[in-house]
Amino acid sequence: MAAEDLPSEFDVVILGTGLAESVVAAAFSRVGQRVLHVDRRSYYAGDWASFTFNGLLSWIQEQHVSTSLLEEGEELICLSNSDSGSIRNVQVFCFTRWITDCFVTQASQTQGEEPEADRSQSEPAKKKINYAQLVKEGRRFNIDLVSKLMYSRGSLVDLLIKSNVSRYAEFKNITRILTYRHGNVEQVPCSRADVFASRQLSVVEKRKLMRFLTSCMEETEEQRAYKGRPYLEFLSDQQLGDNLQHFLLHSIAMVTEDTPTEEGLASTRHFLHCLGRYGNTPFLFPVYGLGEIPQCFCRMCAVFGGIYCLRHSVSCLLVDKESNRCKAVIDSRGQRISCSHFVVEECYVPANQKKVATPSRFVSRAVLITDSSVLHSDSEQQVSLVTVPPIAAGCPAVRMVELCPSTMTCMPGTYLVHLTCQSVGSAYEDLSPVVTRMFRTPESHDRENCPSVLWCLYFNMADGSGVEVEGHDLPSNVYVFSGPDGGLSHERAVRQAESIFNKVLPDEDFCPPAPNPEDIIYDGDTAASTGGEDEKQEKEGAGGEEKNEEGEAGEEEKKEEGRAGEEEQKEGAGEEIHEKEGAGDLAE
Amino acid sequence: KMAIRELKVCLLGDTGVGKSSIVCRFVQDHFDHNISPTIGASFLTKTMPCGNELHKFLIWDTAGQERFHSLAPMYYRGSAAAVIVYDITKLDSFHTLKKWVKELKEHGPEDIVVAIAGNKNDLGDIREVPMKEAKEFAESIAAIFIETSARNAVNVEELFQKISKQIPPLENPEGDSNESFKLTRQPAPSTRRCC
Ligand SMILES: Cc1cc2nc3c(=O)[nH]c(=O)nc-3n(C[C@H](O)[C@H](O)[C@H](O)COP(=O)(O)OP(=O)(O)OC[C@H]3O[C@@H](n4cnc5c(N)ncnc54)[C@H](O)[C@@H]3O)c2cc1C
Ligand SMILES: Nc1nc2c(ncn2[C@@H]2O[C@H](COP(=O)(O)OP(=O)(O)O)[C@@H](O)[C@H]2O)c(=O)[nH]1
Ligand SMILES: [Mg+2]
Numbered sequence: 001m002a003a004e005d006l007p008s009e010f011d012v013v014i015l016g017t018g019l020a021e022s023v024v025a026a027a028f029s030r031v032g033q034r035v036l037h038v039d040r041r042s043y044y045a046g047d048w049a050s051f052t053f054n055g056l057l058s059w060i061q062e063q064h065v066s067t068s069l070l071e072e073g074e075e076l077i078c079l080s081n082s083d084s085g086s087i088r089n090v091q092v093f094c095f096t097r098w099i100t101d102c103f104v105t106q107a108s109q110t111q112g113e114e115p116e117a118d119r120s121q122s123e124p125a126k127k128k129i130n131y132a133q134l135v136k137e138g139r140r141f142n143i144d145l146v147s148k149l150m151y152s153r154g155s156l157v158d159l160l161i162k163s164n165v166s167r168y169a170e171f172k173n174i175t176r177i178l179t180y181r182h183g184n185v186e187q188v189p190c191s192r193a194d195v196f197a198s199r200q201l202s203v204v205e206k207r208k209l210m211r212f213l214t215s216c217m218e219e220t221e222e223q224r225a226y227k228g229r230p231y232l233e234f235l236s237d238q239q240l241g242d243n244l245q246h247f248l249l250h251s252i253a254m255v256t257e258d259t260p261t262e263e264g265l266a267s268t269r270h271f272l273h274c275l276g277r278y279g280n281t282p283f284l285f286p287v288y289g290l291g292e293i294p295q296c297f298c299r300m301c302a303v304f305g306g307i308y309c310l311r312h313s314v315s316c317l318l319v320d321k322e323s324n325r326c327k328a329v330i331d332s333r334g335q336r337i338s339c340s341h342f343v344v345e346e347c348y349v350p351a352n353q354k355k356v357a358t359p360s361r362f363v364s365r366a367v368l369i370t371d372s373s374v375l376h377s378d379s380e381q382q383v384s385l386v387t388v389p390p391i392a393a394g395c396p397a398v399r400m401v402e403l404c405p406s407t408m409t410c411m412p413g414t415y416l417v418h419l420t421c422q423s424v425g426s427a428y429e430d431l432s433p434v435v436t437r438m439f440r441t442p443e444s445h446d447r448e449n450c451p452s453v454l455w456c457l458y459f460n461m462a463d464g465s466g467v468e469v470e471g472h473d474l475p476s477n478v479y480v481f482s483g484p485d486g487g488l489s490h491e492r493a494v495r496q497a498e499s500i501f502n503k504v505l506p507d508e509d510f511c512p513p514a515p516n517p518e519d520i521i522y523d524g525d526t527a528a529s530t531g532g533e534d535e536k537q538e539k540e541g542a543g544g545e546e547k548n549e550e551g552e553a554g555e556e557e558k559k560e561e562g563r564a565g566e567e568e569q570k571e572g573a574g575e576e577i578h579e580k581e582g583a584g585d586l587a588e
Numbered sequence: 589k590m591a592i593r594e595l596k597v598c599l600l601g602d603t604g605v606g607k608s609s610i611v612c613r614f615v616q617d618h619f620d621h622n623i624s625p626t627i628g629a630s631f632l633t634k635t636m637p638c639g640n641e642l643h644k645f646l647i648w649d650t651a652g653q654e655r656f657h658s659l660a661p662m663y664y665r666g667s668a669a670a671v672i673v674y675d676i677t678k679l680d681s682f683h684t685l686k687k688w689v690k691e692l693k694e695h696g697p698e699d700i701v702v703a704i705a706g707n708k709n710d711l712g713d714i715r716e717v718p719m720k721e722a723k724e725f726a727e728s729i730a731a732i733f734i735e736t737s738a739r740n741a742v743n744v745e746e747l748f749q750k751i752s753k754q755i756p757p758l759e760n761p762e763g764d765s766n767e768s769f770k771l772t773r774q775p776a777p778s779t780r781r782c783c
Contacts, residue, residue, distance in 0.1 A: 004655065004656065307655070379765060514630055
């Protein structure tokens, strides 16, 4: 089929399909902006992507080829089309036993090793998985480049629900929180029921913990007195004992020993606040992996008329010198596409246009495929967050997420383990000491009872929180998003998307709910929503918000009318919003 | 009272073969030459009886993402069935269909029911894809085959009936206490309170 030309006029052109870009694409499209969303890769989500096992092998190979296409014309800004160093230090190891060729790539960093360790006799005869099986069952893996979790009351969950994008995906609870301590993996009690059921804690400890968790929900004089001083100091002055102090610092607040008290407390409160909304821990994980989330927002954008084009990039911006605004872009096929706004992922911005040329911080990542869980329990389908405090002074704290096959991210009989920390050295240097301690690999000793690592990958990724998004030498209507950060939450990406949306369209609602499928009625050549369901939902919302919503709604209606003639295609969306207003009136 | 079973069905195929028109015919019994019904419609639903169950189809349209070959894999995640549509007057669209079969084999759900729909069969006089060839191809991959006309309401209902019949009976859910769920405005009331 011959390649079709893209339309040549859009309101917003977005380059890169990471989370923040995808959220903002959905937001713009949802309120009637004509959006062109492109990515030079053949897959969605950029550094937020997830891959099948075989897809990941190809990705690994790609990381070794980095071509830089920097060119400069007098009126042109050439965007970089290379990976511009967001990924480094890729190393792959394969430890499956009965395979002759376990090399994954021929690249120099790649190493393959065979474990010589003998299986102990006592171990039940378990069918071992070999490399060929990993490849054969490769499609059952969905391996995320980024490892994060969703706080049940975090901004991403709120946004998914508010916008109705949530109906494109399903989620699972993180079922338990574990921590590594004195060479053992222990479960962290984090709800009232857990505390009472805990067999590790003494009655005194249980009482102390309950008292602490209750008291820390509100700010007290005592807490304020510790402002600026380490949370650890505050905790140790509470006479909680080593056990509780470890849990509270590393697993509940998830902070380091020198984090100030006010931050430690805020973090503890957020954790507690998120408990019990969906499950027994504060966290959710999307079935099929995090890479689904950007795709869900992209679908919402497309559903409202956004145009999608993978394997397609923007090579230059055409800048009006006088106003310093980007008037159009030239795409990778040489087509001129005019736009009023241009949104771009940081990695596409050429080095000579940046304030700081290279990312200042990196995240260290490891991905392991293992044969059993780090902590056995009645259920094999546990999804665990494991906090690993620094194993020695100067080492980073490591966050580990262990996913079971029912999350649809790994094949039956395996677990997918993600390790993440702030880089001190290379990913291998930072994380392999933790891997050898907690898992069985050729380098580990006396780890017969630990899960065996079948295959593992180490790499560093630029830390989005260490990336400048402002102050680049770019036109005023060009907006830059940083890539993923190393933190556990998605706050940063969602906040960035919302702030840029508000900058461009200060009077529009950010991701209002899309109509429900049952409410879409075809009437002639327009689709209209009766808004019945929305009305119900609106009513269920907090009473205090109602007034505010109405005000915004009025604005929206005016805009919709103004636009109605401009673009026929958008009539459906416009109609729907109109209808919703009607419903709102009725509700009053 | 019959149990309602929600089944995701996704439509695949080249732009312009009539995917949206088939959905529109099935769900609304309506046809329009210039519809753009995907705008604003995340998916559409229609319920059909099947044996002692009710099948509620959640029908996902591509939202045009296929136009520049950029459909996201999340589109066919968890689909119980896929309808791959080609246009009987466009040989190219039949070749694309074969690519989709391959794509589903590699990346789609394992037990997905595949149906092949040769649409626009009201335009028999300019046909490019012989029915026999398409039928044989469908048989070779154990797929449902039917020629449809969204325009004249031919075989659209039948297409979905055939799919309904092929859906395997509900398995007993495994002993996974951590079932997956959808996020909704009103989260399921929890017995746990936070500390
Ligand atoms: C998520 C997804 C969505 C897809 N959607 C469609 C679709 O809607 N319609 C469709 O015809 N195919 C679609 N495809 C099929 C896809 O285009 C081809 O299967 C794939 O590119 C490989 O084709 P090939 O091996 O025959 O290589 P070739 O056909 O030799 O392709 C070589 C190059 O051309 C590009 N290419 C391949 N097919 C096309 C095409 N049809 N149009 C433009 N460029 C192309 C490829 O990206 C590649 O770079 C889709 C594939 C995926 C994974
Ligand atoms: N003659 C005829 N035209 C059809 C039929 N189905 C769809 N069309 C037309 O084909 C074009 C593309 O249809 P559409 O549903 O938008 O295709 P999609 O891109 O696959 O969703 C439209 O002009 C439809 O009117 C059909 O059964 N017969
Ligand atoms: Mg369509």
